[in-house]
Amino acid sequence: MKIVVCIGSSCHLKGSRYVVERLQQLISENSLDSKVDLGGTFCVGRCQDGVCVTVDEEFYSVSRENVDEFFRTAVLEKLG
Amino acid sequence: MRKFDTKVQHLKYKILREVARHAWDDSLLKCVLDIPKQIFPGPKPTMRCCVYKERAVAAERVKLAMGGDSQNDNVIEVIDIACDECPVGGYEVTNACRGCLAHRCEDVCKKGAITFDSNHVAHIDKSKCVECGACAKVCPYTAIVSRKRPCQSACKINAISIDENLSAKIDNDKCIGCGACVYQCPFGAITDKSYITHVIDLLKNKESRVYAVVAPSISSQFTYAKLGQVITGLKELGFHTVVEAALGADMVALSESRELVEKGFLTSSCCPAFVKYVKSAFPKLEEHISHNPSPMVAISKYIKETSPGAKTVFIGPCTAKKSEARLEGAREYVDEVLTFEELQALFDSRDMDITTLPEGVLDNASYFGRIFARSGGLSDAVSQAMKEQGLDTSFVLKPEVCDGIEACRLALLKKNKNVLNANFIEGMACSGGCINGAGCLTHGEKNKSEVDKYGREALEKTIGDAVSVLM
Numbered sequence: 156m157k158i159v160v161c162i163g164s165s166c167h168l169k170g171s172r173y174v175v176e177r178l179q180q181l182i183s184e185n186s187l188d189s190k191v192d193l194g195g196t197f198c199v200g201r202c203q204d205g206v207c208v209t210v211d212e213e214f215y216s217v218s219r220e221n222v223d224e225f226f227r228t229a230v231l232e233k234l235g
Numbered sequence: 236m237r238k239f240d241t242k243v244q245h246l247k248y249k250i251l252r253e254v255a256r257h258a259w260d261d262s263l264l265k266c267v268l269d270i271p272k273q274i275f276p277g278p279k280p281t282m283r284c285c286v287y288k289e290r291a292v293a294a295e296r297v298k299l300a301m302g303g304d305s306q307n308d309n310v311i312e313v314i315d316i317a318c319d320e321c322p323v324g325g326y327e328v329t330n331a332c333r334g335c336l337a338h339r340c341e342d343v344c345k346k347g348a349i350t351f352d353s354n355h356v357a358h359i360d361k362s363k364c365v366e367c368g369a370c371a372k373v374c375p376y377t378a379i380v381s382r383k384r385p386c387q388s389a390c391k392i393n394a395i396s397i398d399e400n401l402s403a404k405i406d407n408d409k410c411i412g413c414g415a416c417v418y419q420c421p422f423g424a425i426t427d428k429s430y431i432t433h434v435i436d437l438l439k440n441k442e443s444r445v446y447a448v449v450a451p452s453i454s455s456q457f458t459y460a461k462l463g464q465v466i467t468g469l470k471e472l473g474f475h476t477v478v479e480a481a482l483g484a485d486m487v488a489l490s491e492s493r494e495l496v497e498k499g500f501l502t503s504s505c506c507p508a509f510v511k512y513v514k515s516a517f518p519k520l521e522e523h524i525s526h527n528p529s530p531m532v533a534i535s536k537y538i539k540e541t542s543p544g545a546k547t548v549f550i551g552p553c554t555a556k557k558s559e560a561r562l563e564g565a566r567e568y569v570d571e572v573l574t575f576e577e578l579q580a581l582f583d584s585r586d587m588d589i590t591t592l593p594e595g596v597l598d599n600a601s602y603f604g605r606i607f608a609r610s611g612g613l614s615d616a617v618s619q620a621m622k623e624q625g626l627d628t629s630f631v632l633k634p635e636v637c638d639g640i641e642a643c644r645l646a647l648l649k650k651n652k653n654v655l656n657a658n659f660i661e662g663m664a665c666s667g668g669c670i671n672g673a674g675c676l677t678h679g680e681k682n683k684s685e686v687d688k689y690g691r692e693a694l695e696k697t698i699g700d701a702v703s704v705l706m
Contacts, residue, residue, distance in 0.1 A: 162704040163476050164466075164596045168694060175704050195704055196541050197446065198476035 156191050156234065159209045160217075163198035166205035170219045174206045177219075181226045190234060238459065238579060240677055243423035246282070248580050249274055250293060251431055254300040255584035258435040263301075270297050292317045296426070303428035309407045310428050310557040311417060317424035320401040324382035325366050328357045331378035340370035340379060389419035391641045392512060409515060411508040413640065413664040414554035414673025427554040427574070427673065431581060434571050437546050444475035446538050448531060448569075449597070450551030451481040452608040452670045454689030455682035456575045462689070463594025468582055469550075470595065480549065481600030483534030484607040485701045488616035489624070491527045495617065495659055496630045498523075502647075502660040503613055505529045506669075507559035509643055509662030517647045523660075528564065530607060531556060535568040537705060546570045550578055552672025555664065574674025598694050601701035605690040609683045610638040610668040612690075614661045616698065623699045634659045639666030 158178065162171050175195070182191050199207045204216040210229050217225045239245045253270045257263040271293035277286035295314045298304075303312050334355035341349040341357070348363035349370060357379070359370070371379040381388070386403050387395050394409035395416060403416075403425060416425045437445050447469045457465045466477050487505060495501045504510055504525040514521050528536065535547040549556055550573045560569040573581070582589055603619050606612030614634035621627040635657035637643040643662045649655035665671045670682040695701040 160704075162599070163478070164598045167598050167704070168596055172695070172700065172704050194541060197478050197538060200475070 156230065157194065157211055158191060158230065159194050159196050159199075161197070161199050161205060161207035162195040163202070165198070165202035166207055169205045171206045173219050174208070174217055174222050177222045178226065181223070181230075185231065187230075187234070191230065238676055239576075243421065244576060244676070246274075246423060247296065247426060248576060248583075250296045251300050251429060251577055251580035252583045254297060254429075255431050255435060255580055258432040259439070259584060263432065267297060267301075268294075270294075288316070296423075299426050300429045301432055302430060307407070308558075308561075309405060309410055310412055310554055311405060311410060311414060311425060312428060313403050313405060314424050314426065315400070315402045317422055318402040319422045319424065321384045322382040323384060323387075323397060323401075325361070326359055326364060326368065326371060326379055326381050328359060329378050329380055331376050332356050332374075333376055333378070335375070337375070339373040339375070343369045343373045345369070385419045385421055386416040386425055389415040391415070391639070392516070392644070411511040411515070411640070411664060412555035412558045413508040415640075415665070417554060418673045418678070427557065429577055430557065430571050431573065431577050434548055434573055434577075434581070437548065437570060438473035443544050443546050444542065445473065445546045445548060445570075446535075446542075447474040447477045448480050448483075448534055448538070448547055448549045449477055450531075450549070450553070450608065450669060451479065451484070451600070451605040451686060451689065452552045452668075452672065452675065452682070453550070453575065454605075454608075455670050455685035456552070456676050457579070457589070458677070458685075460590045460592075461594055463596060464589045464592045466595035466597050467592040468587055468589040469578075471587060471592065472581060472585065474548070475545075477595070477597055478534060478538065479597060479599040479604070480530050480534055480551065481604035481607060482701060482705075483528075483530030483532070483537070483604075484613075484616065485601050485604035485698045486533045486537075486705065487527050487530050488603060488607075488613075488620040488698050489702060491525050492617045492620035492624065492626060494525055494527060495632070496621070496626050500658050501525050503662050505607065505613065506555070506663050506665075507553070508555040508640070508664035509637075511555070511558070512640060512643060512664065513647065513662070516644070517651060520647060520650060523650075529559065530604070531559070532565045532568055539568050548573060550575070552669050552675040554673045574672075575676050576674050579676055599701070600693060601695040601698050602690040602693045603698050604701060605693055606686060608669045608686045610663055610666070611636045611661070612668065612686075613663075614659065617659065620698050623697055632659060633657045634661055636661045637663060638668070640664045642666075 206217045208215045208217045257266050271290035275289040280286045283289045346363045348360045350358050394406045398404040469477050531549045548571045557572045560572045603616035635646045637646050
């Protein structure tokens with residue numbers, strides 16, 4: 156599974172660093188390092204919806220507040 | 236508000252703008268011969284002896300705006316017919332000499348080159364004069380002037396000579412591409428080649444996303460608008476997004492500090508003019524040049540690796556970056572380079588008034604990545620990177636901050652003789668750092684405070700935090 160977090164300016168100001176660090180932590184806590192490939196990209200063109208995250212090309216709007224829930228529903232549940 | 240320092244820059248800009256205008260609507264081939272007449276409609280000349288000469292020089296400028304002489308690898312070229320063949324006599328006594336009694340000029344001259352005629356008027360014996368300029372400094376009437384050409388005075392590494400036709404000539408092996416002569420020639424006879432049409436081609440091709448990588452010195456430019464409006468302007472031009480080169484500087488600071496501790500001595504590698512200078516004038520010291528890519532290359536590489544198919548355009552104050560982008564190890568990652576002058580022409584070729592645009596945002600890098608733009612900033616960043624990585628306990632950083640190519644030369648001479656009391660040379664070819672690059676719209680004292688201010692506005696306060704998002 157490939158998760159891409161937007162680290163462009165707009166998402167950066169909305170907290171993409173927190174999202175990245177939290178996802179790294181969650182991936183490691185759940186021992187998913189071999190199953191999940193976390194990466195960054197500059198601007199996916201949907202700045203209003205940032206922090207923009209895609210999971211295998213599927214778009215999610217993530218924030219500091221909902222990053223844990225996002226991980227549970229969009230990552231953990233999909234990985235089964 | 237004035238957008239440029241000089242009328243020479245303004246003329247160069249007008250040519251670039253017209254070339255760009257035609258490049259956008261694919262009419263360049265058809266209209267290229269009309270541009271000189273468009274700029275100089277005549278019948279009266281406005282800058283030179285006649286309108287035909289003005290147009291002839293303008294035609295040469297159009298050529299340079301379209302990439303210049305493809306047989307010449309140097310990005311800096313002389314426009315022979317624009318060169319005014321300035322006098323080259325060196326220090327001379329003018330008729331302002333009053334034949335005074337003090338004779339300070341004689342006292343200060345260590346070579347005994349000053350003599351006086353029966354009216355006590357000073358004369359300089361050219362066979363003894365070493366062009367030190369001491370006499371000119373002490374004359375209370377400023378009666379002694381240097382007839383050195385501005386281009387030669389600007390070129391501190393002596394790459395400019397005078398050819399048999401009295402036109403300036405660049406030694407391409409020596410030239411480091413810094414552009415000092417470009418900015419200083421009062422006739423605009425030396426100029427940097429532009430690849431503005433290549434950038435327009437990239438932007439017109441909707442197949443690939445074009446990323447603008449902007450240098451931190453942009454914070455001191457386009458001061459008639461807000462930085463956020465410049466960012467929006469770039470997107471309106473067709474750039475997919477704008478990324479800070481300063482984030483590349485953060486990456487470089489981290490790895491360069493590790494490299495320094497491992498090797499014990501290092502020179503910086505981010506200024507391409509400095510790197511070329513070390514290679515051509517001090518080949519023995521080449522091994523000490525940091526193996527890190529420049530910030531421009533580091534961030535462009537990251538963009539290309541994370542966004543397949545992306546195109547990258549570096550936008551900065553530097554003419555030497557145009558050469559760097561053509562070297563192996565850089566050309567794979569950097570597609571084109573624009574100067575701030577060229578960006579202004581690009582905006583205006585689309586009749587875009589950026590002051591009316593909403594403000595976009597630009598925030599990726601840390602304070603330290605951003606202050607790379609001014610002299611001393613790179614050393615501060617390396618020092619900070621050492622602290623953040625706990626390297627400062629075992630290694631004491633002793634930087635030699637070289638502000639301008641003359642200071643670089645002194646430090647390199649000392650290192651060559653093993654008498655340099657430093658373990659890190661920060662080499663910047665332009666005095667003041669990148670903020671005084673030849674491709675800047677405006678040069679001035681306040682540029683430094685603007686960059687520092689922009690640095691302090693960064694969301695990320697440490698280098699580690701800024702790069703932690705780069706996975």
